[in-house]
Amino acid sequence: MSTNAYPLLETVNSPADLRRLSRPELKRVADELRAFVLDSVSKTGGHLSSNLGTVELTVALHYVFDTPRDRLVWDVGHQTYPHKILTGRRERMGTLRQLGGVSGFPQRAESEYDTFGTAHSSTSISAALGMAMAAKRRGDERYAVAIIGDGAMTAGMAFEALNNAGVADCNLLVILNDNDMSISPPVGALNRYLAQLMSGQFYAAAKNVGKTVLRPVPPLLELAKRLEQQAKGMVVPATLFEKFGFNYIGPIDGHDLDSLIPTLENIKELKGPQFLHVVTKKGQGYKLAEADPVAYHGPSRFDPKIGLVKPATPPRQTFTQVFGQWLCDMAAHDERLVGITPAMREGSGMVEFERRFPDRYYDVGIAEQHAVTFAAGMACEGVKPVVAIYSTFLQRAYDQLIHDVALQNLPVVFALDRAGLVGADGATHAGAYDIAFVRCVPNLAMACPADERECRQLLCTAFAQNHPVAVRYPRGSGAGVEPLPGLDALPYGKGEIRRTRSSALRPAGLPRIAILAFGTLLYPALEAAEQLDATVANMRWAKPLDTQLLLQLAAEHDVLVTLEEGCIQGGAGSAVLEALAAADVQRPVLQLGLPDVFIEHGDPAKLLALQGLDAQGIAASVHARFGAAARPVNERVA
Numbered sequence: 001m002s003t004n005a006y007p008l009l010e011t012v013n014s015p016a017d018l019r020r021l022s023r024p025e026l027k028r029v030a031d032e033l034r035a036f037v038l039d040s041v042s043k044t045g046g047h048l049s050s051n052l053g054t055v056e057l058t059v060a061l062h063y064v065f066d067t068p069r070d071r072l073v074w075d076v077g078h079q080t081y082p083h084k085i086l087t088g089r090r091e092r093m094g095t096l097r098q099l100g101g102v103s104g105f106p107q108r109a110e111s112e113y114d115t116f117g118t119a120h121s122s123t124s125i126s127a128a129l130g131m132a133m134a135a136k137r138r139g140d141e142r143y144a145v146a147i148i149g150d151g152a153m154t155a156g157m158a159f160e161a162l163n164n165a166g167v168a169d170c171n172l173l174v175i176l177n178d179n180d181m182s183i184s185p186p187v188g189a190l191n192r193y194l195a196q197l198m199s200g201q202f203y204a205a206a207k208n209v210g211k212t213v214l215r216p217v218p219p220l221l222e223l224a225k226r227l228e229q230q231a232k233g234m235v236v237p238a239t240l241f242e243k244f245g246f247n248y249i250g251p252i253d254g255h256d257l258d259s260l261i262p263t264l265e266n267i268k269e270l271k272g273p274q275f276l277h278v279v280t281k282k283g284q285g286y287k288l289a290e291a292d293p294v295a296y297h298g299p300s301r302f303d304p305k306i307g308l309v310k311p312a313t314p315p316r317q318t319f320t321q322v323f324g325q326w327l328c329d330m331a332a333h334d335e336r337l338v339g340i341t342p343a344m345r346e347g348s349g350m351v352e353f354e355r356r357f358p359d360r361y362y363d364v365g366i367a368e369q370h371a372v373t374f375a376a377g378m379a380c381e382g383v384k385p386v387v388a389i390y391s392t393f394l395q396r397a398y399d400q401l402i403h404d405v406a407l408q409n410l411p412v413v414f415a416l417d418r419a420g421l422v423g424a425d426g427a428t429h430a431g432a433y434d435i436a437f438v439r440c441v442p443n444l445a446m447a448c449p450a451d452e453r454e455c456r457q458l459l460c461t462a463f464a465q466n467h468p469v470a471v472r473y474p475r476g477s478g479a480g481v482e483p484l485p486g487l488d489a490l491p492y493g494k495g496e497i498r499r500t501r502s503s504a505l506r507p508a509g510l511p512r513i514a515i516l517a518f519g520t521l522l523y524p525a526l527e528a529a530e531q532l533d534a535t536v537a538n539m540r541w542a543k544p545l546d547t548q549l550l551l552q553l554a555a556e557h558d559v560l561v562t563l564e565e566g567c568i569q570g571g572a573g574s575a576v577l578e579a580l581a582a583a584d585v586q587r588p589v590l591q592l593g594l595p596d597v598f599i600e601h602g603d604p605a606k607l608l609a610l611q612g613l614d615a616q617g618i619a620a621s622v623h624a625r626f627g628a629a630a631r632p633v634n635e636r637v638a
Helices: 015-019 023-044 055-064 081-095 124-138 156-165 189-198 201-214 218-233 257-268 287-291 319-333 351-356 368-380 391-406 434-439 452-464 522-532 547-556 572-582 604-610 615-626
Strands: 071-074 144-149 172-178 247-253 274-279 337-341 361-363 384-390 413-417 445-447 469-472 496-499 513-518 535-538 541-543 559-567 589-594
Touching: 015 055, 015 081, 023 055, 023 081, 023 257, 055 081, 055 144, 055 257, 071 124, 124 144, 124 156, 124 172, 156 172, 247 257, 257 274, 319 337, 319 351, 319 384, 319 413, 319 452, 337 368, 351 361, 368 384, 368 391, 384 391, 391 413, 391 434, 413 452, 434 445, 434 469, 434 541, 434 559, 434 572, 445 452, 452 469, 496 522, 513 522, 513 547, 513 572, 513 615, 522 535, 522 615, 535 547, 541 572, 547 572, 559 572, 559 615, 572 589, 589 615, 604 615
Parallel strands: 071 144, 144 172, 172 274, 247 274, 337 361, 337 384, 384 413, 413 469, 445 469, 513 535, 513 559, 559 589
Antiparallel strands: 445 541, 496 535
């Protein structure tokens, strides 16, 4: 980026540099920072609307608070690009969300300014409270600040933390970043003045002294409380935050540094839990993102002068789109179906379903635990719920999955989007563990479609069952196998052989090999099998496992290779080993899948190749384990 485009911003390499600037210079920095974010994200892709909305708030926080000594905890964290730019990572933003580059979310290992790793919602208040209480234990006078959005505030965990924090005597500030303009009325000069007044020492002291002095005279104390409530009613909506024990301040304009900075400076001098309500606008400063913040939430590369442009040739249908179409078709066929999402309508492909079946669509907010038990309650009454949820987010409702759905054997379908590696969002969003944590639960089944056609068919199979079933599928498109019309199901718990070995083609030094593929890795398995002359089975189900097919493959082959885009520990390969042991069948088994590490952000194809899960990697692993050079001369394969 040109060194002339951001003359003042380029002098800011840390928050200490920011604090040396004058107020007018801070406004210029904010303008340059917004332009830099837009320019940078347009080149790399990433989250845009949310970051444009937090520019002034980020500048004010780093200007007023002594970061990193004072702790900033960003909820979700996809709005932290301005924070990263101001904390020494400006020159690396060109590597955003790329292999080895800057993460799209806060990471403790990346910077001391990233005080808490986030990417799932509604964790900030709990983490910041923990930091504030730890500081109090050490006698350390510093602030912990949680910045949470109005969407994340809907989750139960946020309110659990508020309930705890309100009785904790520590220096905690919760900032509600309200970026839904319909929630709060417009704010102006009067609001700014009163918010600053209410955050000042005089107001706080007067309120506390008044209550102390008037306590012996209940009628006067009650009158004082009413006057205080009426004064606050001029500038704030009816709020429950003071009932939690917080001093509520706001709402104030989150894009007005002349409002933000004095208010934060006043709050910094206060003791105990404080709650600041700021109103911001997603996409602020970029008209196209302001007009359509959803479209610009996480765009790929684009020209800022033109904006997002639809590709000339439509991309291949994604698994998410396959699910969305199936959901509408099945709903038209069976009126018992309802669709449930924890605030992921667009991401889970439910926009058309909501339009066509509004009375059967339920968005419960960022509340995964509630979503699952809500579905269980509906299933008790004869409804057929389909819970559309990302694999990584179902982890947050594991107790409800076990206790409220599986234990009662309720027919809930879980459509697990983003299974496996997700690319640019990294470890926090990877669906690496669903096979392992689903298959160990009684009554709960797990289907692993290999392509788009099977995804639709296995969703039909899942919906037809009278017990809970999860169907996992990855982000984006697959092999491009077009779904068939209609609602035909595949056999429950049964796989198929997709390629049969030919002994005449088997490479010298290799035993008879069968590859058992679970999910979309079937296609690289078929490619690798051409090199290995291996049999390939499309297993389709991690649970129930097709043991009849498994034992047939074990009887006809020397070695087995299991393949899954999920964690090896406890995954589908482990299920194969358990089934062989139960049948008292001994065969060497090579388990290929995701290793016991958190895999960070990067291009999905590159990440899979690095884990040896592309065709070349699969073939190489087989040669390394079972090739003639890998076995002692006197070893005999059973």
